Amino acid sequence: MFEHIDAYPGDPILTLNENFQKDPRANKVNLSIGIYFDDEGRLPVMQAVREAETAMLGEIGPKPYLPMAGLAQYRDAVQALVFGADGPARADGRIATVQTLGGSGALKVGADFIKRYFPDAQVWVSDPTWENHRFIFERAGFTVNTYPYYDEATGGLKFDAMLAAIDALPKRSVVLLHACCHNPTGVDLTQAQWEQLIGVLQTRELLPFVDMAYQGFGAGLDDDAFAIRELARRGVPAFVANSFSKNFSLYGERCGGLSVICDSAEAADRVLGQLTGSVRSNYSNPPTHGAKIVAKILTTPALRQSWEAELASMCERIARMRTTIHAGLAGHVPSAMLARYVDQRGMFTYTGLKAEQVDILREQHGVYVLRSGRMCVAGLNDSNVGPVATAIAKVLATA
Secondary structure, three states: OOOOOOOOOOOHHHHHHHHHHHOOOOOOEEOOOOOOOOOOOOOOOOHHHHHHHHHHHOOOOOOOOOOOOOOHHHHHHHHHHHHOOOOHHHHOOOEEEEEEEHHHHHHHHHHHHHHHHOOOOOEEEEEOOOHHHHHHHHHOOOOEEEEEOEEOOOOEEOHHHHHHHHHOOOOOOEEEEEOOOOOOOOOOOOHHHHHHHHHHHHHOOOEEEEEEOOOOOOOOHHHHOHHHHHHHHHOOOEEEEEEOOOOOOOHHHOEEEEEEEOOOHHHHHHHHHHHHHHHHHHOOOOOOHHHHHHHHHHHOHHHHHHHHHHHHHHHHHHHHHHHHHHHHHOOOOOHHHHHHHHHOOOOEEEOOOOHHHHHHHHHHHOEEOOOOOEEEHHHOOOOOHHHHHHHHHHHHHHO
């Protein structure tokens, strides 16, 4: 019956992470998977999460199914955080929001919805992008293409080429964009560039799908959402996926959201109904526990303040690790390659290392980064950043 089924090659990131776990070396360093670790190399439990979850233990009760759209308080909190509590689109009721299984679930629900109502559309993603973007949309039945994005020579953005390519797309093409902390390159658009791009999206009647998995890890909670709020302000129809895995350190709880900016409250009501249909056909309804934690924190002033302060300190630690490895590599790395450690932002940096150099870094020095050269800067700490810099310098010296 199943002889025609080929072997699954595995996800490159998760497979590399599994290989890291099997590595017996005590001095190994995992800079592959997109997870924030603290100074001790541990997955943190944020104080606000600890307090909210502890309080919830005193309120244990029945656990019924949530509505297909998810927990109402959570959905409203998602909208307020992503679009701004006083955003005009929120006030007008023009945003449809559902709770999803993390950011990946938001992408999948959105992909299914778009395939049903825009069956002839094709999807365009940045070159490069997170591997799962292509996988999710291809599995939903889309042809997935790329637009220019990363400039390998400079470690920056090919903005003019990106804008020209998007300006030439057919009407109602789906353009997948990263709101902030671009994965995998760490290269973001400026606000002025976003304004220019949004003008093209609006004029060409394209359908942006913005993925925001790292709100708060770039320029701050509000600035990281600039592109999304500008789309809403201009009344540009758009899909927005967001995730709380990183900024709440709630990876296993799968807390995410999918929002759609619509032209009217009436349209948003219809879209919401069909989004719940997409949820129903995928996983029926979302889980309760993580959503209650997030909702409690975002709607309780003291917990919200604690969360924002700790998130800011996490962001500052990443910036400090960027500065530290930059200093450690000075004199060992060409200046163009060195600058990207501090010019790029967020959890990831494209180091400029070639696949063969990455293999040597892993095999001889126990430092794990993706073969694309992507490094998760959030995996660095005061104990390992020096050895990592030394290892990279040695690899480059013998290349």
